[in-house]
Amino acid sequence: MAEPIRLKELAKKEDLLTSGHRMCSGCGAPIIVKMVFLVSEYPIVACSSTGCLEVSTCISDYSAWKIPWIHSAFENAAATIAGVESMYQSLKRKGKIDREIKFVTFCGDGGTYDIGFQSLSGAMERGHDMLYICYDNGAYMNTGIQRSSATPFGADTTTRPAGSVIPGKTEQRKNLTKIMAAHDIPYVAQASPSHYQDLMKKVKKALEIKGPKFLNVLSACNRGWRSSTDDAILLSRLGVETCYWPLYEVENGVTRLNYIPKEKKPLPEFLKPQGRFKHLFQPKNEWAMKRFQELVDKEWEDLLRISVTDQK
Amino acid sequence: MVKVAAVTGNEAVANAFRQIDPDVCAAYPITPQTDMMQRFSSFVSDGEVGTEMILVESEHSALSACIGASAAGGRVVTATCGPGLALMWEMLFIASGMRLPIVMPVVNRSLSAPLNIHCDHSDAMGARDSGWIQLWSENAQEAYDNTIQAFRIAEHLDIRLPVMVCLDGFIISHSIGRIEYLEDEEVKQFVGEYKPLNPLLDIEHPTSYGPLILPDFYMEYRRAHAEVMSKVPEVVLNVTKEFEKLSGRKYGFFENYRLNDAEIGLVILNSAAGTSKDVIDEFRERGIKAGLLKPRLYRPFPYKEIGNALKHLKAVCVLDRADAFGGSYGPLFIDILSSLYFHTKKPILINKIYGLGGRDYLPEHAELVMNELVEIAKSGKVKSVIEYIGVRE
Numbered sequence: 001m002a003e004p005i006r007l008k009e010l011a012k013k014e015d016l017l018t019s020g021h022r023m024c025s026g027c028g029a030p031i032i033v034k035m036v037f038l039v040s041e042y043p044i045v046a047c048s049s050t051g052c053l054e055v056s057t058c059i060s061d062y063s064a065w066k067i068p069w070i071h072s073a074f075e076n077a078a079a080t081i082a083g084v085e086s087m088y089q090s091l092k093r094k095g096k097i098d099r100e101i102k103f104v105t106f107c108g109d110g111g112t113y114d115i116g117f118q119s120l121s122g123a124m125e126r127g128h129d130m131l132y133i134c135y136d137n138g139a140y141m142n143t144g145i146q147r148s149s150a151t152p153f154g155a156d157t158t159t160r161p162a163g164s165v166i167p168g169k170t171e172q173r174k175n176l177t178k179i180m181a182a183h184d185i186p187y188v189a190q191a192s193p194s195h196y197q198d199l200m201k202k203v204k205k206a207l208e209i210k211g212p213k214f215l216n217v218l219s220a221c222n223r224g225w226r227s228s229t230d231d232a233i234l235l236s237r238l239g240v241e242t243c244y245w246p247l248y249e250v251e252n253g254v255t256r257l258n259y260i261p262k263e264k265k266p267l268p269e270f271l272k273p274q275g276r277f278k279h280l281f282q283p284k285n286e287w288a289m290k291r292f293q294e295l296v297d298k299e300w301e302d303l304l305r306i307s308v309t310d311q312k
Numbered sequence: 313m314v315k316v317a318a319v320t321g322n323e324a325v326a327n328a329f330r331q332i333d334p335d336v337c338a339a340y341p342i343t344p345q346t347d348m349m350q351r352f353s354s355f356v357s358d359g360e361v362g363t364e365m366i367l368v369e370s371e372h373s374a375l376s377a378c379i380g381a382s383a384a385g386g387r388v389v390t391a392t393c394g395p396g397l398a399l400m401w402e403m404l405f406i407a408s409g410m411r412l413p414i415v416m417p418v419v420n421r422s423l424s425a426p427l428n429i430h431c432d433h434s435d436a437m438g439a440r441d442s443g444w445i446q447l448w449s450e451n452a453q454e455a456y457d458n459t460i461q462a463f464r465i466a467e468h469l470d471i472r473l474p475v476m477v478c479l480d481g482f483i484i485s486h487s488i489g490r491i492e493y494l495e496d497e498e499v500k501q502f503v504g505e506y507k508p509l510n511p512l513l514d515i516e517h518p519t520s521y522g523p524l525i526l527p528d529f530y531m532e533y534r535r536a537h538a539e540v541m542s543k544v545p546e547v548v549l550n551v552t553k554e555f556e557k558l559s560g561r562k563y564g565f566f567e568n569y570r571l572n573d574a575e576i577g578l579v580i581l582n583s584a585a586g587t588s589k590d591v592i593d594e595f596r597e598r599g600i601k602a603g604l605l606k607p608r609l610y611r612p613f614p615y616k617e618i619g620n621a622l623k624h625l626k627a628v629c630v631l632d633r634a635d636a637f638g639g640s641y642g643p644l645f646i647d648i649l650s651s652l653y654f655h656t657k658k659p660i661l662i663n664k665i666y667g668l669g670g671r672d673y674l675p676e677h678a679e680l681v682m683n684e685l686v687e688i689a690k691s692g693k694v695k696s697v698i699e700y701i702g703v704r705e
Contacts, residue, residue: 045384045512045513045515054524060529066518067515068514068520069518069519070512070522072521075372082366082373083378083381083382084512086377087364087386087388087513090336090386091384119369121369
């Protein structure tokens with residue numbers, strides 16, 4: 001990207017998601033939303049699916065959103081924003097509106113990977129000019145940490161708890177970023193708030209591209225991950241450094257790894273601070289830990305094989 | 313100038329949409345609605361309308377996109393039927409709860425299982441308490457006229473609620489009938505410019521749609537919705553009067569067919585009313601004072617006016633094209649019963665379930681029911697309050 005993103009300049013900008021919202025202390029989601037707003041040079045109309053971010057930012061007569069914002073249901077953020085965007089295109093074509101507006105969704109993994117997947121896939125295929133951002137915390141955190149298809153292998157959740165027979169989730173997580181790339185849309189990327197320059201560059205780039213864009217962002221949840229409230233960014237960084245959450249983008253079919261750790265950290269470094277993986281450190285679950293590492297390694301190697309890279 | 317044409321119900325409604333030229337239409341194909349949206353899509357492809365067409369991947373997304381589009385600030389339409397309406401169910405309440413004036417023809421179709429694509433009213437009856445306004449239509453002309461009036465009702469600044477325009481699947485949607493079209497310009501003028509209210513696209517005045525509202529205030533919002541519903545009848549009547557001036561066609565809350573001096577009567581929705589009216593005429597010719605009430609505004613239900621129109625009769629049969637399984641009677645019957653409850657003088661009521669899944673409703677059926685009513689009026693005795701007709705027992 002040509003212009004560097006200067007924090008000093010961004011710090012002068014108004015927060016478009018106000019403080020005083022009711023997200024948990026240490027939650028990754030509002031950090032991500034703020035980064036998106038800070039880097040956007042356009043007015044944004046946003047949409048959220050039902051979830052933590054939605055219920056905590058617009059309660060009764062109080063809204064933390066200083067931009068136009070809509071929530072309609074859990075499973076349809078993509079269709080809802082597609083409707084907003086279509087009205088915009090219609091009114092613009094008729095000369096009733098002339099300014100450039102961008103359309104962005106902020107949805108959790110449940111509303112994206114699972115119940116909202118059809119709506120998302122449909123909106124992407126239809127080519128709406130929108131940026132769909134998923135803040136992926138790996139479970140249905142809002143309803144009480146139930147397993148989603150984004151839940152990582154081995155994680156303890158309330159609907160697939162680590163018990164004496166079943167060691168948490170026994171399935172591999174759905175690779176949604178890859179699935180979205182397979183839609184052959186102009187831009188798909190993965191980001192993490194620990195690497196904020198990378199995240200904001202991606203948002204900036206995506207907002208300049210016409211058509212459907214998808215951005216998957218790792219979002220720490222101390223309630224569900226059973227971690228310290230001040231570890232959101234640390235854990236996000238470990239997710240990237242262990243290659244659990246590779247930072248990459250797929251632009252017009254070309255996959256580019258944006259960050260290769262100097263030294264790929266072993267997966268347990270990411271898992272250790274999280275109570276949801278505590279059981280994987282028991283000797284009887286050694287096989288599960290090994291399996292989890294293999295899954296991460298395989299995705300990383302596959303990415304290395306198909307990617308061009310930003311760094312040598 | 314009146315333009316007379318022979319068209320299907322679907323074509324008539326598609327033409328109403330063409331004349332109105334909505335800003336956005338999101339729709340998903342489902343029989344027997346398909347042909348309506350195909351025709352409208354041709355208008356879009358041929359540039360006869362400036363509508364942005366969203367060809368969504370499900371009815372759920374159709375209504376979701378309509379909700380987004382309507383909140384964005386423009387005129388929005390969709391259309392569906394049967395299972396499609398069922399798939400929209402959650403979104404129906406969201407559309408009405410957000411007070412979005414979406415207009416949606418519902419080409420009435422049965423619900424699965426067993427799978428059946430033909431007409432009954434189970435779909436719209438299931439949605440009758442979803443906070444939408446419902447207008448029902450006997451034929452293509454009424455479907456066309458109701459569609460045009462629906463925009464004025466939905467978009468009225470005291471109302472701002474979505475409207476369903478119900479017409480019978482295949483029987484009306486696919487049969488060709490005579491219709492009088494209004495001129496394009498007349499329709500455009502009647503419907504007028506869309507007035508956005510707190511549009512999302514007004515960047516200078518950011519609005520939040522769809523907040524979380526807990527027990528401290530949720531009930532006040534529901535109460536406000538009920539209050540708005542109570543204002544709908546007056547708006548419907550005013551729009552109806554204006555429409556009559558334009559078209560010469562008179563509408564009200566319901567059609568009163570030879571009811572004023574009647575002793576026996578039928579209450580029936582949509583296309584089957586046409587068949588019934590012929591039989592009523594035959595009974596009248598034989599000197600039997602028969603009449604019919606065909607509800608048009610079904611939600612909100614004009615209890616008072618309907619009760620007053622029926623209270624002097626001796627015996628009335630309410631015909632339901634839907635059953636309410638496990639309830640005592642069909643849904644229309646329960647409403648009619650309620651409308652008469654507070655009257656001291658009221659007719660004896662019976663209920664027939666007919667025409668499910670497209671089963672023909674024939675003049676013979678109406679005749680049998682009316683013969684039964686003649687007997688009841690005479691003897692005061694009822695054999696069975698509720699019964700299926702036209703069925704193999």
